[in-house]
Amino acid sequence: MNTSSGIHLPSYTEQSELVKNRFDQLKQRPKVLEVKSASRVFSTPKGDVHALDNISFNVHRREFISVIGQSGCGKSTLIRILAGLESVTSGQVLLDGKQIDGPGPDRGMVFQGYTLFPWLTVKKNVMFGMKMRGESGTSAESEAMQWLDIVGLTRFANAYPHELSGGMKQRVAIARALANQPRILLMDEPFGALDAQTRAQMQAYLLEIWKNVDVTVLFITHDLDEAIYLSDRVLVLGANPSCVQEVIEVPVPHPRGPEQFISPEFLSVKQRLEELIYKPASEQKRVVIPRMTAVGDDVY
Numbered sequence: 001m002n003t004s005s006g007i008h009l010p011s012y013t014e015q016s017e018l019v020k021n022r023f024d025q026l027k028q029r030p031k032v033l034e035v036k037s038a039s040r041v042f043s044t045p046k047g048d049v050h051a052l053d054n055i056s057f058n059v060h061r062r063e064f065i066s067v068i069g070q071s072g073c074g075k076s077t078l079i080r081i082l083a084g085l086e087s088v089t090s091g092q093v094l095l096d097g098k099q100i101d102g103p104g105p106d107r108g109m110v111f112q113g114y115t116l117f118p119w120l121t122v123k124k125n126v127m128f129g130m131k132m133r134g135e136s137g138t139s140a141e142s143e144a145m146q147w148l149d150i151v152g153l154t155r156f157a158n159a160y161p162h163e164l165s166g167g168m169k170q171r172v173a174i175a176r177a178l179a180n181q182p183r184i185l186l187m188d189e190p191f192g193a194l195d196a197q198t199r200a201q202m203q204a205y206l207l208e209i210w211k212n213v214d215v216t217v218l219f220i221t222h223d224l225d226e227a228i229y230l231s232d233r234v235l236v237l238g239a240n241p242s243c244v245q246e247v248i249e250v251p252v253p254h255p256r257g258p259e260q261f262i263s264p265e266f267l268s269v270k271q272r273l274e275e276l277i278y279k280p281a282s283e284q285k286r287v288v289i290p291r292m293t294a295v296g297d298d299v300y
């Protein structure tokens, strides 16, 4: 495969023996999530909107899968269905073989907006779910401290959310979600509001946490580099109607590091994702730029 600059890249489907073995093992693991011919139609005054059309895929235990696609392709609808906040019009969505029919502690949620309780300290935010489940204060506190240790925030246990940076707030949100010991962590653009440097740090943190915790992750992002860097597989949704375009096995070996962003394997997947997501220039609508200057202005 040749890039526009003439550099030869391997095919994104080529896998080293090491990577191939990893995927063989991954596919042997039990399926945590099964999405079977799921469709979601919204009835609106302007007619039916097919937000998801016959989507099928599986996620295996301890897999990290990202979902990408153009704006409006149904990513948020999908994650809301998985969270139990929305239902399917037809098809099935199973978690550990059981139909999802509402929110539950078996799914942890981390969103882009910071969703911590501002009136509770960091530690009490993390303890919240455990206390709701009836765990005693002392045991919830010691577990919360362990989760804070995993996300590197022990020193901030007694701080309030407004005293934390955006990245730290998201680390608390991750600790709080994991403290409920979910079967799957659902993350909807969790780093979308962070600056580039903090975002890169958070990606590294998340990989480190995922390495140490037995949890499956479904991660929605618009950022192709982020999807490739973090994921075992990337699910590409197409729009109009929304469907699974391709599920790509990322051939980049683990452990992952920022230096891999320019590896041939990484770039070959990125090139494929760009082909799937961005239309060629010839198919794009020409944007008419309105004139904002007064006649006679010398702006050229």
Ligand SMILES: Nc1ncnc2c1ncn2[C@@H]1O[C@H](COP(=O)(O)OP(=O)(O)OP(=O)(O)O)[C@@H](O)[C@H]1O
Pocket (backbone or CB within 6 Å): 042, 043, 044, 049, 050, 051, 069, 070, 071, 072, 073, 074, 075, 076, 077, 078
């Ligand atoms: N409650 C609703 N009622 C009517 N239409 C809806 C509703 N929710 C979503 N849609 C429509 O379903 C389609 C998919 O929306 P969704 O928000 O899931 O896409 P998305 O991929 O998450 O978009 P973005 O990347 O911009 O967040 C869109 O056409 C949207 O307008």
